[in-house]
Amino acid sequence: MPVLAPAYTQCAYRLAENLQPPSEPDRLAHAEPGSAAREELLLAKLGPRGWGRLHHFRRFYSPGWGEGRGRSLSPRATEAFFSFLAAARFPEGVQPSLFLTDEGGLELAWEENGEAVQVAFQPGRLELYRKGDGTDRELPLQRWDEAAQHLCP
Amino acid sequence: MRAICTDKWDGERISPSAFTGPDTSVSRLAVFPLEDHWELFRRGVQRPPERLLSLMVEIGVGKLAQLGQTHSPPAEITVEADAVEWNRAHAVMPGRRSRGIANRILGAAHRHLPPCEAVPGRTR
Numbered sequence: 001m002p003v004l005a006p007a008y009t010q011c012a013y014r015l016a017e018n019l020q021p022p023s024e025p026d027r028l029a030h031a032e033p034g035s036a037a038r039e040e041l042l043l044a045k046l047g048p049r050g051w052g053r054l055h056h057f058r059r060f061y062s063p064g065w066g067e068g069r070g071r072s073l074s075p076r077a078t079e080a081f082f083s084f085l086a087a088a089r090f091p092e093g094v095q096p097s098l099f100l101t102d103e104g105g106l107e108l109a110w111e112e113n114g115e116a117v118q119v120a121f122q123p124g125r126l127e128l129y130r131k132g133d134g135t136d137r138e139l140p141l142q143r144w145d146e147a148a149q150h151l152c153p
Numbered sequence: 154m155r156a157i158c159t160d161k162w163d164g165e166r167i168s169p170s171a172f173t174g175p176d177t178s179v180s181r182l183a184v185f186p187l188e189d190h191w192e193l194f195r196r197g198v199q200r201p202p203e204r205l206l207s208l209m210v211e212i213g214v215g216k217l218a219q220l221g222q223t224h225s226p227p228a229e230i231t232v233e234a235d236a237v238e239w240n241r242a243h244a245v246m247p248g249r250r251s252r253g254i255a256n257r258i259l260g261a262a263h264r265h266l267p268p269c270e271a272v273p274g275r276t277r
Binding site: 049053056057059060061065066067069070097098099100101102103107109116118120127128129131136 | 158160161163164165166168169170173175176178197198200203204251252253256
């Protein structure tokens with residue numbers, strides 16, 4: 001006859017005070033400095049859709065996503081992305097699309113006079129594309145300001 | 154055939170990085186018909202609720218090669234069979250491609266929307 005384990009009770013054992021779970025108010029997550037300004041920047045430049053997608057990419061896409069080779073979002077690429085976003089001026093009424101690349105980068109795509117414009121923030125490099133003037137090149141990731149000046153002055 | 158999931162489609166635009174690589178995963182219609190690919194991709198590449206299959210894009214191997222040859226500078230685009238456990242039709246476009254080529258591929262590819270029954274609230 002199977003023997004059932006006794007039900008656990010709160011007084012089965014007692015944790016030392018410093019191992020106790022934090023009290024309820026301490027469970028609030030602490031935001032990184034400047035994160036509120038970044039949220040506003042995201043909403044202003046990419047709208048609620050872009051804002052939601054970035055949070056989705058951060059939260060749900062762990063290493064190996066997709067068909068097993070997808071990388072999680074690169075902090076370096078994210079930094080360059082926010083710097084670019086702050087400097088960029090997109091055409092009136094245009095809200096770029098935001099995508100996650102397989103390499104763990106972020107990609108923005110929009111149109112200017114009906115022609116495709118794109119910039120990808122890959123870990124270690126930027127990929128620039130503008131159909132209108134034939135731009136199709138790469139830059140080091142830290143040259144996001146040059147990319148912003150060229151693609152959306 | 155290339156599966157386009159929610160990371161590469163936001164309801165308005167398709168990400169060209171779906172074709173820039175490295176080593177872009179595709180599937181061959183010569184092995185399984187188009188209709189079977191919906192189920193195949195749902196099982197193989199979807200990870201609900203965060204990653205959902207949105208579209209499929211179709212382009213022939215010959216067209217890919219032609220796009221590569223006529224691009225400036227020309228590039229060789231090949232597709233190599235690479236059967237995997239979940240998909241005997243799986244293949245790979247090896248290496249990386251420029252954004253210019255990826256945009257031309259997307260422009261030339263045929264888009265397939267999911268069958269109506271797969272979209273909640275949508276009717277024929």
